[in-house]
Amino acid sequence: MSILALFLLFILATVVGYKVISDVPSLLHTPLMSGTNALSGVTVLGAVVATAMAKETASQLLGAIAIILAMVNVVGGFMVTHRMLKMFKKKS
Amino acid sequence: MLDSNLLGLLLVAGIVGGIKLMSSPKTAVEGNLLGAVCMAGAIILTLVSNQIVSIPILWVGMMIGSVFGYMLAVKVAMIQMPQMVALLNGLGGGSSAIVSWLVLLTGVGTIGVFERFTAAVGLAVGAVTLSGSLIATAKLSGKMKSKPTVLKNHSVYNFFTLLLTVLLVILITAGVEQTVALSVLAMLLTLFFGVLFTIRVGGADMPVTISLLNSLSGLAGAISGFAINNPLLVAVGSVVGASGLILTQIMCKAMNRSLMNVLTGKTALQAQKAGGSTAKKEVSGLKKSTTGGVAGKDSTTKNLATILAEAKKVIVVPGYGMALGQAQAKVKQVVDRLEEQGKEVKFAIHPVAGRMPGHMNVLLAEVNVEYEKLYELQAINPEFKETDLVIVIGANDVVNPAANTAEGTPIYGMPILQVDEAKHVIIMNMDTKPGYAGVDNPLYKSPKATLLLGDANESLTRILQLL
Structure with missing residues (x-):
């Protein structure tokens, strides 16, 4: 993608994200935060590409570490959010 | 063949939609799952479109990370969420x-x-x-x-x-x-x-x-x-x-x-200089006479029982002290007992109560307090006037009336829960020291306040015995 397109995407996603998240009531702020926290592990996408590109063993290992960290973030984040949200739901 | 950019856009839309669903407790679980599924989709899309699906190290890394993430998520207690x-x-x-x-x-x-x-x-x-x-x-x-x-x-x-x-x-x-x-x-x-x-x-x-x-x-x-x-x-x-x-x-x-x-870190610094030392001096006498027991200006255990018995409308204000003492289960017991006696009980949640956004809500949800009973600052503030009894559990700055009056202090102008407007307030705190902001809380000396010092669990047990 061209640099300009990426920038437009960046701005658009920021605005959309801002709008959507403003609607979340403070009651759900902790689950919201751990949910978006899980999303920040999206950097695993970059990690797999960077690792695949790496030719030296050292870089590959570094890449593997990045993948591991990001996946702990993703899996841990979503699961812990699920645990929390279930507590909110069972009463409704 | 579907365009990979288009697919990517759909996945982003799915993730945003997932967050949107999280704005209601009823659909929040689905929202989170949608986010997780879209994330998995995004990983697969990235692997396929970059033609790197068959590289073993990527899968090994993802497996290890997933296992660690899973173990962390299963093991962590709600109290450790921050x-x-x-x-x-x-x-x-x-x-x-x-x-x-x-x-x-x-x-x-x-x-x-x-x-x-x-x-x-x-x-x-x-x-x-x-x-x-x-x-x-x-x-x-x-x-x-x-x-x-x-x-x-x-x-x-x-x-x-x-x-x-x-x-x-x-x-x-x-x-x-x-x-x-x-x-x-x-x-x-x-x-x-x-x-x-x-x-x-x-x-x-x-x-x-x-x-x-x-x-x-x-x-x-x-x-x-x-x-x-x-x-x-x-x-x-x-x-x-x-x-x-x-x-x-x-x-x-x-x-x-x-x-x-x-x-x-400005507030904390000012605090040490401004409120801290004087506040400690003023309350030191009170503290000695009341260690570990029921304290108060002119309230004895007996009329605390009367206050509890006569109250019809009760609001509970939880704070970091509840989290610290892991007292949420006891809080639920007290609330259940109050409700059995036909009293109306609500929770007032200050946005910064605790150590992370929504901290109190999660702890209360853990012990099955219905979320319909939790009220935000603006919604609950007008109700304190008609409230017979407020029970503050380990909160200080967020109920400190000095925020309205004490110009020049760090908390001046901070929106607080107006608990001082209620007929009576029970305050459970470790001690009478000023809160994090370091501003002396005039509520502690108010005739309509009863102080219960010490661990929140013990104070709540006392209340339970009186009910």
Whole structure:
């Protein structure tokens, strides 16, 4: 993608994200935060590409570490959010 | 064949839709699952479109990470949620830093100015997020003192660390020969900066810090997305960045503080000088006579029982003390008993009660308090006037009427829960020392207040016995 397109995407996603998240009531702020926290592990996408590109063993290992960290973030984040949200739901 | 950009767009839409669903407790579980499924889709799409599906190390890494993530998520107790969120933030930031770093290491001589610039910035933001989050985690879990640590010339260190970082980013962007060495230096420097900025933040300001780190971890991802030219990463990273930013704003507003104020640990410093010493002197007499028991200006245990018996409308105000004493289950018992006696009970939740946004809500949900009973500041404040009894559990600054009157104190102008308007207030606290902001709470000396000092669990047990 061209640099300009990426920038437009960046701005658009920021605005959309801002709008959507403003609607979340403070009651759900902790689950919201751990949910978006899980999303920040999206950097695993970059990690797999960077690792695949790496030719030296050292870089590959570094890449593997990045993948591991990001996946702990993703899996841990979503699961812990699920645990929390279930507590909110069972009463409704 | 479907266009991979179009598919990516659909996945981003799914993730945003998932967040949208999280705005109601009824659909929030589905929203989170939708987000998780779209994330899995995004990983697969990235593997396929880059034709790297068959590289074993990627799968090994993902497996190991998933197992660790799973174990963490299963083991963590609700009470540890703030440090868990902080830790995960840090890992995401660390991963982004490494991705950016790899772009610099493997792309020497082949990547353009734009990639070099974004990779350098991504490295910096990611590293700050990593070390900052680790310090926050240590503070929240009690492995480090939660008081702000201010070094001599702290701001000078900050300034020069930042200045050096900017210089390094410029040099890396310019593409000098020593890029590899410079990037290592940038990594170390920004890791150090993350430590510098979080050690200065005090415990009660953690909600702001966690939100900010959350925002930074998203931003770091988005920036490394630029560096590695991955639109999906840019889009999702910026959504997270925006989310954290909003929460940061909400938290700052709820404390009537500027972000700058929080980051420089200002309030806590003023507190030590202003309210701290005098407040301690004034209440020291009271403290001695009441240690461990029921205290109060002119309330005895007997008329506490009367107050409890006569109250029809009760509002419970939980604070960090409830989390600290893990008293939420006892709170639920007391509330159940009150309701059995035909009383109306509501919860008033201040936005910054606890150590992270929504901290109290999660703890109360854990013990099955219906969320319909939880009210936000603006919704509940008009009701205190008609309330017979308020029970404050381990909250101080958020109910301190001095915020309305004491000009020049750190909490002046901070929106508080107007518990002083109720007919009677029971305050459960460890001691009568001023709260985090260091401002003496006039409520403690009010004739309509009953102080129950000591551990919240024990105080609640006393209440239970009286009911």
